[in-house]
Amino acid sequence: EVQLMESGGGLVHPGGSLRLSCVASGFFFSSHEMNWVRQAPGKGLEWISYISRGDSTTQYADSVKGRFTISRDIAKNSLYLQMNSLRVEDTAIYYCAREGISGGFFDFWGLGTPVTVSS
Amino acid sequence: EIVMTQSPATLSVSPGERAFLSCRASQSINSNLAWYQQKPGQAPRLLIYEAFTRATNIAARFSGSGSGTEFTLTISSLQSEDSAVYYCHQYNKWPYSFGQGTKLEI
Numbered sequence: 001e002v003q004l005m006e007s008g009g010g011l012v013h014p015g016g017s018l019r020l021s022c023v024a025s026g027f028f029f030s031s032h033e034m035n036w037v038r039q040a041p042g043k044g045l046e047w048i049s050y051i052s053r054g055d056s057t058t059q060y061a062d063s064v065k066g067r068f069t070i071s072r073d074i075a076k077n078s079l080y081l082q083m084n085s086l087r088v089e090d091t092a093i094y095y096c097a098r099e100g101i102s103g104g105f106f107d108f109w110g111l112g113t114p115v116t117v118s119s
Numbered sequence: 120e121i122v123m124t125q126s127p128a129t130l131s132v133s134p135g136e137r138a139f140l141s142c143r144a145s146q147s148i149n150s151n152l153a154w155y156q157q158k159p160g161q162a163p164r165l166l167i168y169e170a171f172t173r174a175t176n177i178a179a180r181f182s183g184s185g186s187g188t189e190f191t192l193t194i195s196s197l198q199s200e201d202s203a204v205y206y207c208h209q210y211n212k213w214p215y216s217f218g219q220g221t222k223l224e225i
Contacts, residue, residue, distance in 0.1 A: 035215075044206065044218070044219045044220045045155075045157075045163065045206055045208075045217040045220075046217065047208075047214060047215040047216065047217065050213075050215070059213050059214065060214075061214050062120075095162055095163075100168060102168075102169070104151055104153070104168075104215075105168035105169075105208065105210055106153070106155070106163070106208070107165050107168070107174065107175075108165075109162040109163055109164070110162065111162055
């Protein structure tokens with residue numbers, strides 16, 4: 001069974017940092033591109049970052065570019081999101097999402113981890 | 120950036136009826152469009168990809184159509200369990216983008 005389990009969320013002050021993790025199981029982690037998607041309270045979905053299977057290509061939404069860094073550790077079946085210079089508007093539930101083999105769409109999602117940025 | 124616009128924002132339909140949810144892209148995205156269903160407190164679930172291909176274990180009541188800039192998610196024989204927010208998602212070009220969602224009330 002495919003599973004994605006996020007962790008690392010919490011309460012942080014503006015300007016602070018957090019590192020989110022997503023542990024994958026039930027599939028060949030190295031065979032899939034991965035993404036982070038977030039959802040602010042009561043709002044819609046916002047794609048924020050992508051990483052290729054080989055770790056060689058990353059993409060970011062303008063809203064997080066230069067502050068967030070996506071990475072993956074194949075040996076640990078894990079996806080990460082390093083979030084620096086956090087802002088109040090980064091408050092959201094953060095989901096990791098697996099891309100389908102044929103690419104682009106998100107065929108499995110984790111349950112999400114909440115991040116609250118507040119003073 | 121490709122802007123995805125969904126309509127209507129909210130749709131109220133009776134059980135057993137059919138619902139049509141629309142998604143428009145600000146430029147052509149070919150058939151690189153997915154639909155997701157999200158119920159309160161849950162993660163999104165993939166329904167449709169490549170505009171019309173049903174994901175695994177998705178009921179045949181859900182169907183997708185369209186290409187280019189205009190897309191439709193059709194849900195027939197509506198059931199109470201279909202109450203949710205539905206999002207479209209383009210993956211034709213970076214940055215990926217979602218529509219703002221359509222809330223379906225049964």
